[in-house]
Each structure stands twice: as structure tokens, then as C-alpha cells.
Amino acid sequence: MSLLSISNLSLSIHGTQILERVSLSIEPGEIHGVIGESGSGKSMTAFSVMQLLPDGATCSGELRLDGQDVLHADEAALCAMRGERVGMVFQEPMTALNPLMTIGAQVAETVLIHENVSQAEAMRRAQDALERCELPADTFPMSRFPHELSGGQRQRVVIAMAIALRPKLLIADEPTTALDVTTQAEILSLIRKLVDEDGMGVMLITHDLAVVSGLADHITIMRNGVVVEQGEGATLYRDMTHPYTKALFAASSHQPDRTEAKADAALLRVENVTRSYALPRKAIFGAPKRFVAVDNVSFEIKRGESLGLVGESGCGKSTLTRAILGLEPLQGGVITLDGSPVLSGRQADLSVRRKMQVVFQDPYSSFNPRHKVGRLVAEPFYLLGRTATDEEIEVALTSVGLTPSDKVKYIHEFSGGQRQRIAIARALIIRPELIILDEAVSALDVSIRAQILDLLADLSKRFGLTYLFISHDLSVVRSITDRVLVMKAGKIVEEGATEDVFDTPHHPYTQALIDAVPKLPDLDGIDIGRS
């Protein structure tokens, strides 16, 4: 008998069908990857197991955990099950913990709820669970509050809460999506270790094929609430039959068709740039400490080149981006674009700014919801001191694959991928020389991401654009850049041609970073088809 067996599970919320006849089973000691893009129903499958569904949800089919009928269990039985036999880990560690309670008390709560033990005993068991999740008491005392921990550390606390009672099943819903790549690798290996120690089953939900490859024993691929393909982790990549699986796989390792830049003149030159902030005073006397976000950084981008800048959150890459745009005052060094400094005094030089534009990460907050697309796209014309003509707006929209009539629509009428196209149109409209892509494809599903990368490669060819491609996602950077810079704690630690850096990294940090990236199995000799 399986640990978890789901058969023909259907779920509707307020009459909208979310899941349709989903079946999957998980054995003890097995990691089962559930993969899908947004809207595939993968998270709702997890919440169905916990029976923590939104109001108005109705399930049908069969769902058994360790023989127990979950769909027909009453609330008391479900409460007894949750935390005791199934633990759950969530995507967003920053908000998953109660900000007002110590981490020790929160982990101990799992024990106190299910077992009739003393407070002291519960705290001892909590300490135990935290140790197993590699948060030792001497460096992370249980009296810490969540805000004193990093995202990865908080995720360990959430995992400690979930495994404190050694449940038979652990559900992990995108447990590493919000984390940096090195932290992601640590959390994934922690989950592997816990499985090996306890023999529990794991349902690992993710949008990232690479995360589960090499980790999952079984894989289920979902799309629009339906299971499209299932198979062994080791062989699914070879044996996949469903066109969607193939398309997903192709998109994940997508290589846009691009030609390498041959130009040699430097367009952007960053010389010994330093940007530091005053920290809030800790002591009443003495000068406030300063935080150095960008520390004596120098590099240049050649005309027509695509340069990657990779680094984990907090490494200073966003500050550097704003500095290049002339939005940050500098404490040292100079940034020049085409020979002219981007700053004149403390103000940005707008005649220099004309030659660069930027595309941001979040397609949802990048546009004023009250303006129509035509006005949104034309905003950079303010730099030229005139308004855009209808023709210019239409050309910009068409060049990113939209239609001229889209200019009279509001932004909420577009999907995330379309919005990112509009963002690119906005960057393109005044024909800048340099476009800064700040995590521009990070928020997109893999199939949409592949399309946007193609578009960027195509535009660069057509308009001779220069890209500064900033990302935490190494595989994307690898696919679209000629050269790459690796940034850590405000410094550039490695620089070189993309292929060289990825194949033979020299700096230990670069090596760690590249090692941490989950990899898809080698595709050589497999026909995955292109759709």
C-alpha cells in the first residue's frame, strides 16, 4: 500500500474546475516531484492533501494517506493528521513564520499540539528538530525571532516545524523558489538528508524541471489541472511522450539563436565605482557605520555586446544598475556612456540617459495601471523633450510582437508575458544604445521566458542593441550573454567570456555558484522536438 495515494482527484472552487481526475501515489522514502507552470494546479494538489483549501472548495475522488481516507475525515481527525503525519513547507519563508513568536516556541508548538508533554520537553524536542535542520543552538538560539534570520534560515525553521514529529509525508510547495541558488542547493540537500534519515515520503512541488532532476525518484507533470505525464525520475527525460512535457523541457534549456558581437569599442565604462550608505546609528556616540553596496567596481561593455551580471540577492547588483542609470550618487569612481559621464554633479545627465533604457523584473508593477499602453510606452520621450508620434508607438509595439491597436488598451488586459513585451517596447521606443535587463525574465514561466529571450536576441540583431543582463539565474545568463561578471558583496569576483566562466570558473565563489545550479540531464542524442 502506498503512503499517499491520490486517485481521480477533482477539485472545484466556487464552481471553477481547478483539478481534474488527478492520480498519483507516493511511497515511503521516495521524493516525488510535481512539476507545472503557474495555473497547473500543482499547489492545489498539495493543499488537497492537507485539506487546507480556500472557502468554497469541493473535492471528489479518493485521497488516502497511510490508509486513512482524507477527503471524508472530520476536522478533528484532519487536525490530528496535519503536523503529525504530514508536514508542509511553503514557498515564501519571509512570511511563513509568526513575527511575534520566537523560533523555538514556534517549532515547539508542533510538539505541544500533538503530544501531551511538558513545555520543557517540547522545547528540547524543538531544539532537536532545529539541529537536524542545521540550525545549531550555539549560533541560532531558540530565543531568536524570525526577523533576525535570513530567508534560507527561516526556511530551515519552517522545515524544522514540519519534521519535528517525524511525519511520514512531507509536502514542499516551491520550497526554494524564493531563495538564492546556493541556499536552494543547501535546502534541497537538507530535504534529501531528512528523507534518507527518516524514510519519509516527499511531495516536492516546483516550476523548475532542473530542481527535481537528479533528486526526484518519481515525477508528475501537470498542466491546467490535469496530469499530462508521469514517470521515473531517472528515465522520464528520455522516455517523455507528451508534447507538453517536451515543450517544457525544451523551453527550460532554451538557447536563443543569436550571433556573437564582434565590435570592440567600449560603450559603457564603469571605473572604480563605489556606492555606500550610512547605516542607522547603533551607538549614541561615534560616526554611523557605512554599508558599502558597490565596492570599487570597474568593467566595460562593448558596443553590440551582451554582458551578464550575476550574483545573489544583496550582492549590490541592483544598486549598480541604479548607479549606471544615474539614479544613485557615487562615493567614488565614474560611469561614462559613450564617453560622457552619466552624472553631472549629483544629478543625472539626461542627454546621456537618452542612450539607455531599462526593463524590470515584475511585469505587474512596471506599469501605471491608470494609463493606456500608448502613453506608457511613450514615456521615455520625455527625455527627448517631445511626445511620441502614433507611428513611433505603433512601430515599437509591432517590433515586440504586439499589434498597433494594443495602444488604446489598459495594462490589466495583458498577461505577464505580454506585459514584459510592452516593457521592452517602452525601453526600445527612443532607440537607446544600451538596454539594461534587470531580472527581466525571472518572473516568467519557462515557456514564456523562452519566447522573451528569443525576442531579445532578435531585437539585438535588428537594432544592434547592447544589453546588460542582470540576473540571479545562471542558466538564463549563460544562454543570452557573450561575457559575464560575477558579483559578490559589492565586488566583481570574476569576469570573462561566458563559456569560459561557466566551463572553468576560477574564483571559489563562482565555482560554488555554478555547482549549486540544478542541472537538467544532458540532452545529447535525444530528440525532444520543438514546438
Add this chain to the structure above:
Amino acid sequence: MRNLVLGIALTALFVLGALVSFVWTPYDHTVLEITNKLKPPNGDHWFGTDQYGRDILSMIMVGARTSIAVAIVAVGIGIGLGVPLGLTAAAWNGSVLDEIIMRSNDLIFAFPSLLIAIMITAVYGPSAFNAIIAIGIFNIPVFARVTRGAALSLWTRDYVLAARVSGKGAARISFEHILPNLMNLLIVQGTIQFSLGILAEAALSYVGLGAQPPTPSWGRMLAESQTLFMLAPHITLFPGFAILLTVLGLNLAGDGLRDLLDPKLRRVAR
């Protein structure tokens, strides 16, 4: 949605009453008819008469003018000064200017409108105008705070960064990108302050710091009824219900508008 309709209907009823009173009231509210005093509601006088024989319905209609006018102007003062201050504080967040604006706001907050009215009245004597100023001053920090809070979160949006990349300055961004996205919030807050303004005007007039005779006012009608309402409860009931229903209507309309304008809040509210 039901709330919105009911709220707008109630509000419209009193606004209409106030407007009609400019051209017609059942009786002249200034004419005293002592022989006809303290009559309970009847066919001639629907809401009865007061201790001087004046028609209460007519007085309520005319009194609505005072209440509505005071509240509207006071909200206007609050928006007119508070919103620019809040936008400024948010645009230069963390600067000395921000600090000065917010500290002054805190200070005004320490003076409830009644205290402001007491001070102004002590200097210039009581009047409807002074009531407007007192309530209006108190509205300034309310709007400044609401505006600053919401504007600060809008300033972190990428579209603001995009506008900065396009070379736009803080003032232009505040006007083009921040203010339009605050409109919903300001409409809702405006409705709330409007209803609070009507309550405050009634309270000030009740203690004699608001509209002075012969300007009719709901609050003063209640004050004048104070010694007699045991004999003739209707002279207290009708002006009170006028205040209650107007404020209720505005609050319902405010809640309804919030639900209508902000779909995110609506989901939470249900």
C-alpha cells in the same frame, strides 16, 4: 453594492432637502408662532413644532445646509492642504522636510477638533466659519498621513522607477503617477471625513461653538431642546435622526465605494 445604493440614497435625500430649502420650505423657519409651540407631529407640521412654534421639518431642511456646507468645506481644506503635504513628504521621504511635515501632523493630531474650536472661539468668538476652520485644520493631518502612507508604497513600484529613468522629477512623478493611483483612497477617506465633519459640526453647535442664531443647525436644535425634551421628545428625536441618517448614509456610501473601487479589499470584506 446594496450598501452603496442605500448610502447614496440616504445622502441624496439630505442633500436634496438642503437644496430644496433654498427655494421652498413648508414654513418659514424664522417665523416664531408661540401659540403653536411644542406641537407633536401632525398633518400640518409633519415633524411637529419647537418651543417657539417653528416648524421642525423646515428647520431640519435649512439646518442640513449648514451641516453639509461646513463638512464639505472642511474636507476641502483637508484635501487641499493635506494631500499636497502628504505627496511632498512621500516624494522626499526621509528628508528634513518629511520630518517637519510629519511632526507637525502629529502635533495637530494632539488637538482634537473640539480643542481647536475652543481655542479659536476663545479668540474670535463662536461662528460657523470658525467651526469650519477647526474641523478643516483637524482634517489636514488625516489626509496628509493617508496620502503619505499610500504614496510611499507607490514610490516603490517599478513604474515610478521607469518614470525616473525617463528623466521625470519627483514633482512630476507625484502628479502623473502617484496622485491618480491615490484617487480611490482619497474618495473613500473623503467620504469618511465628510461624515465625521457632520458629527463634529453637530457637536460644536451643540456646545455653542458652531453656527450662531439665526443660522439653523442640527446641533443647536438639540442644544435648545435640552431643557424641554422630557415634555416633547419629538424636538430631540427629529434633529438627532437627521444627523444619524446622514452620517449613516455617508458611511455606507464610503464602504460601498471602497468595495467597488478596490477589488482587493472587497474580497477581504466578504
Add this chain to the structure above:
Amino acid sequence: MLRYALKRLGSLLISLIVASLVIFFTLEVVPGDPASFMLGINAQPETLEALREELGLNATKAERYLSWVTGLVTGDLGISYTYRSPVSEIVAERLVISLPLALYALILTVVIAFPVGILAATKRGSLTDVAVMGGTQLGVAIPNFWFAMIMVLIFAINLRWFSAGGFPGWDAGFLVAIKALTVPAIALALPQASILARVMRSSLLDTLSEDYIRTSRAKGLTKRQALRRHALRNALIPVLTIIGLQLSFLLAGAIIIENVFFLPGLGRLVFQAISQRDLIVVESVVMLLVFAVIVVNFLVDLAYVWVDPRLKDRT
């Protein structure tokens, strides 16, 4: 924590100083001379001069402000123009009615609002919730002084449960005095309790949709346990702000309500003082109330730190 408290204490002092300046100089611009007002138009110049000297009206503005502020600190508020007795005595006599009334109302507000708000939030969408939302909507709209009159009409005149007003004094016994303040306190509290209950409900609903509530449910907590152990304390943070604001409304409201119940509190004092142009009394009462509001907000700020550990590091 201590650093934070000291910092807040510093800004509290600055607020008080600025408030005293605003109050003093607003009331200084008053036209007319209090001395001639008190003695009438036929007063002899010599008597007038003597009175001006006695009242300290001949000093410069700065001197008078300094002596007023020194008086505030030492408790010597000067001599009332009309009562001819120390302002501090008159005010203290009235304060023992107004302040207990406002505090009594605040306690009632919290005692009523918390359970009602929590009940509505937990039974969201139910008939109870609809009834609470409707009832509080009415409560928010009622002018408190009118509500007080209606209560007098029903309970004092028709049902004769209590007398219609007046205050026997604290010497008459604690319970007797409290009884006299009960109906005014209820009249003050119900509208504020309606507001607070609505805030409590919506804050709790916001908190209940937080991720950490879902986390706690995944641990096996029942809905009720999740509410009690995780949601309530988090929901309290915005509620505290409102309670702080409400005390200032209750103090102001107390001044108005005293009129309905013929309570000899600060309200009657200040309105008489206004009509008699006894500015020194007006000044002192306004300053006292502003002082109370500023101190309450200071305490609320400290309470935040007690509730929310994140503030300890941020400040």
C-alpha cells in the same frame, strides 16, 4: 528598548513645548484686555493698573510665556481672572470628574469592542457578523450627546432607573459616584466601541489571511487555536493605534457629554471660561488635554515595542 524610550521621550518633550507655544500665542492674539473686561468699562485707571499688575499682564510676552510654562511644570497655573482663585485648584476639582469619565468610557469601549470584533471575525459572513456590522454601522453614526439624551429619556424619565444627571462627588462613596458616571460613560463608549469593533474585526481578518496562519494550520492547529495563539496578538498592532486616538476623542467627548448630564467637569468649566473671557483657564484646560493626548500616544508607542519584537531592533 531604553534607547527607543529615551528617543520617544525626547520627541514627547518637543511636542509638549511646541504645543504650549501654539496654545499660548494663539490665545495671546485675543483682542481686548482681560483686566478691563473684568472690571467693566467704568473702571478707574488706577484699579485697572493694579489689576493688570496683579495678573502679570504688564510683563512682556516672552516673560509671560516663561512664567506660564514654569507654572505648568510646578503646578502653579496662576489665578483665574473671574474665579479669583488658583487655576490649579479649579482645574483639579473638575479633572476628578472628566478624567475618570474618559477612562471609564475607554475601559467600556475595549471591553465591548474586543469580544464583538473577534466574534464577528471568527463567524465572518454569518448572521452574527451581519448583525454586528449593521449594529456597529449605526453606532458609528450616532452623535454621542444625542445618544446620551435618548438614554436619559428612556432610562431616567420613562423607566426611572437612575437620576437624570448631576454628580454627588467622590466623597459620597466610590460606587455612588461610579453609578452617576455610568450612563455618561456608556453614551461616550458605544460609538467608539462600534469603531473599535470594526477595526478589530478587519484587522483580525487581515491577520487570518497571513501566511503564518496557514503555517500554523499545517502544524495541526484548529482554526480556534490558530486565532488565539497567532492571529490575536498580530491583529492587536493596528488596534492599539486606534485606541490611542480614541482616548483623545473620549476626552473631548467627555467635555461635551458633561453638558447633557449636568456634570461639573472640565467641559462646563471651559465653556464658562470662554464666555467670561477667562483665558488663563482656557489655556490651562486646553494644555492639560493636549498633554494627556501626547502622553497617551507616547504610551501607545511604547506598547508597540512590547507587542512587536521587530521594533526593538529597528529603532
